[in-house]
Amino acid sequence: MSRAQLIELARRDLAHGRARTMDLAEDVYRVPIEHYYDRGRWEAELRKIFRRIPLMLAASAEVPTVGDYKAMTAADVQVLITRTKSGEIKAFVNMCSHRGAKLVEDGTGNAHRFTCPYHAWSYNPDGDLIGVYSPNDFGAIDKRCYGLTELPALERAGLIWVTLDQESKLDIAQFLSGYDELLAQFGFERWHHQHTQTVQGPNWKVAYDGYLDYYHLPILHRNSFGTEIGNKANYYSWGPHTHLGRPDEAFAPYEHLPDDQWPIEKLVSGVWTIFPHISIASFTGGGRSVMISQLFPGDSPETSYTNQIFLMEKVPNTEELERDAKAQFEFLKHVVQNEDYATGIALQKNLHVGAKTHVLFGKNEGGGQRFHRWVDAILEASDEELPKLFSTPSNERSTG
Ligand code: FES
Numbered sequence: 001m002s003r004a005q006l007i008e009l010a011r012r013d014l015a016h017g018r019a020r021t022m023d024l025a026e027d028v029y030r031v032p033i034e035h036y037y038d039r040g041r042w043e044a045e046l047r048k049i050f051r052r053i054p055l056m057l058a059a060s061a062e063v064p065t066v067g068d069y070k071a072m073t074a075a076d077v078q079v080l081i082t083r084t085k086s087g088e089i090k091a092f093v094n095m096c097s098h099r100g101a102k103l104v105e106d107g108t109g110n111a112h113r114f115t116c117p118y119h120a121w122s123y124n125p126d127g128d129l130i131g132v133y134s135p136n137d138f139g140a141i142d143k144r145c146y147g148l149t150e151l152p153a154l155e156r157a158g159l160i161w162v163t164l165d166q167e168s169k170l171d172i173a174q175f176l177s178g179y180d181e182l183l184a185q186f187g188f189e190r191w192h193h194q195h196t197q198t199v200q201g202p203n204w205k206v207a208y209d210g211y212l213d214y215y216h217l218p219i220l221h222r223n224s225f226g227t228e229i230g231n232k233a234n235y236y237s238w239g240p241h242t243h244l245g246r247p248d249e250a251f252a253p254y255e256h257l258p259d260d261q262w263p264i265e266k267l268v269s270g271v272w273t274i275f276p277h278i279s280i281a282s283f284t285g286g287g288r289s290v291m292i293s294q295l296f297p298g299d300s301p302e303t304s305y306t307n308q309i310f311l312m313e314k315v316p317n318t319e320e321l322e323r324d325a326k327a328q329f330e331f332l333k334h335v336v337q338n339e340d341y342a343t344g345i346a347l348q349k350n351l352h353v354g355a356k357t358h359v360l361f362g363k364n365e366g367g368g369q370r371f372h373r374w375v376d377a378i379l380e381a382s383d384e385e386l387p388k389l390f391s392t393p394s395n396e397r398s399t400g
Pocket residue numbers: 096097098099100101116117118119120121
């Protein structure tokens with residue numbers, strides 16, 4: 001089903017490529033400029049988007065085996081993701097139940113017991129409190145009541161979503177709106193985590209706009225990527241999640257082949273964004289890879305940071321492949337830091353001076369238009385209304 005959907009999109013991209021056309025939104029869209037710097041709005045985004053909406057926090061390949069864990073800070077919440085004995089994923093607030101110490105330092109590793117660095121209480125990967133130091137001195141407590149605080153989590157398509165609100169009633173699968181079936185075509189659960197690096201950027205939406213935009217590619221990236229990708233994107237959306245294809249005649253050799261003979265790496269090409277803060281793009285240096293860009297607001301409305309998580313289909317097993325992969329990652333850090341985010345940081349300095357009231361998203365920038373509409377809709381929705389936003393049947397796809 002999902003492979004058939006990918007072929008349908010490829011045929012559409014091919015037809016646009018031949019006709020020299022693209023999907024266009026209905027009109028030019030205007031975003032009030034203060035949406036990018038107003039502190040009240042930024043705090044609402046943290047509270048109502050980042051701490052209320054499921055976030056793709058890790059790839060399965062970062063925690064592939066039983067006992068593996070990943071500790072990280074996401075929107076100022078310290079999170080611990082574990083793979084338990086049964087092989088399933090759990091997520092917790094990375095906070096000891098005794099007096100609140102951070103249980104595990106940020107990073108990845110393997111452990112069958114987490115011992116608090118403050119007074120040595122210990123927990124298993126299921127989050128159970130399994131040891132209290134000097135229990136007779138401490139006094140009687142029911143250990144069953146003092147496990148780690150668990151967060152809703154779901155592993156799908158070799159990716160892991162966590163909601164940073166332990167009370168959340170939002171069904172993560174429903175939020176994914178069927179998009180995970182498309183992402184599953186990569187087979188990420190069989191891929192390998194090669195490297196992660198971090199880039200500092202401007203306001204998270206200024207930064208994220210760039211991942212939804214091919215319009216800038218042959219201009220801003222003329223000296224790095226070059227101009228061969230072109231400046232036209234076709235936007236395909238499932239719920240709030242948007243895939244960027246493009247008018248592309250390169251699908252022509254496959255058009256008369258049966259569905260199962262279209263090469264999967266071509267079918268999943270383009271950019272896969274996951275609302276509200278992920279972009280996945282494919283590369284080939286050192287072997288087939290993806291860069292998962294994971295954006296988070298920084299300490300102020302003017303800042304963000306992006307974890308670039310590199311997954312490779314195969315471990316680069318020669319020195320040459322390893323060198324090429326490393327060069328690929330360095331190149332992408334350079335492009336994002338010195339082209340995209342350097343532009344965004346300078347742009348950010350213009351926003352609050354009062355020279356303009358709005359910024360514009362053209363008919364050719366429908367992905368950005370949809371993203372900002374979704375941000376607005378989620379900010380406006382009460383906790384009760386929130387699940388209804390994602391109740392579109394999974395196979396109902398919208399374009400433009
Ligand atoms: S805060 Fe963790 S053992 Fe005391």
